Amino acid sequence: MDKKRGNVWIAAAGLVVNEADEWLVVKKKYGGLKGKWSLPAGFVQPGETLDEAAIREIKEETGIDAEIVGFLGMRTGVIRNEISDNMAIFLLRAVSDAITVQTEELFTAAFLSKQTLEKDAHTSRLLRYLLQSDPFHYLPFNDGMNPGEPFGYTKYRLYFNNGKN
Template sequence: MDHKRGNVWIASAGLVINEAGEWLVVKKAYSGLKGKWSLPAGFVKPGEMLDEAAVREVKEETGIDAEPVAFLGLRTGVIDGEISDNLAMFLLRPLSDAITVQAGELSAAAFLSKAALRDDPDTSGLLRYLLALEPLVSLPPHNGLNPGNPFGYTKYRLYLKSSKS
């Protein structure tokens, strides 16, 4: 097990959907997702918000520029009874469309239709679950909030469904 990250892992993933309704998916070249279609994802870096990490990971893995649209959900689990493994998932809007596969980390990246993903035996379990939930419910971001100066936030965003949204 990779203990260099400690026992609490925080990662972020981006679901990028283009104008044709296709999902941006990747095949990792390593790990438990090796050879499986999954969302571009990776660990959050210090000084980074979860949605920023999703945008960065999409760019690093696929070359696609994107912006956050909404929070989709949280996958959380415990590995071997000791590692808290957490993945925040965000809906992202693509700002570009030319894919560049990250060498060494990925074996493939593509925009695929939902039907193609449903039919492909290499689609990961998480993607299959998301496809079964279509249409996805999401929480929009609320910017410009400040919970108070005593906390010292330099960035702050709230993803919340309100009766006014």
């Protein structure tokens, strides 16, 4: 068990696409994805929504500013029969293009074409799955919805299939 996070891990990742239809990918220095192209991702911090965590992690790891397009899906699993490991995956649009690599966690970061990622032996399994799933069907968000005062939400977003995507 990771004492800092307990037995339930909640993370967020972002598939950031630029105007050239390239994907923002990173190579981590640690863990099961060490040296593999993967999505910028990290753990949700207290006081932030899943989508805010994805935007923050993208900015921290790569220096790229991005905006949410929608919710792509969820990865969930159990590690060693004790840790619930969950990650929400969002689709984002890049609003900047100058990459600044966070060298503590990453070897590198880049915008790469889908063709380059398909051919690269260092592309992670999740990225390969996403490449096969493109074009994406995603859940758009509704920022104006709030269930009301009794709940005490200070932030609230609903990702829901409203039939427009």
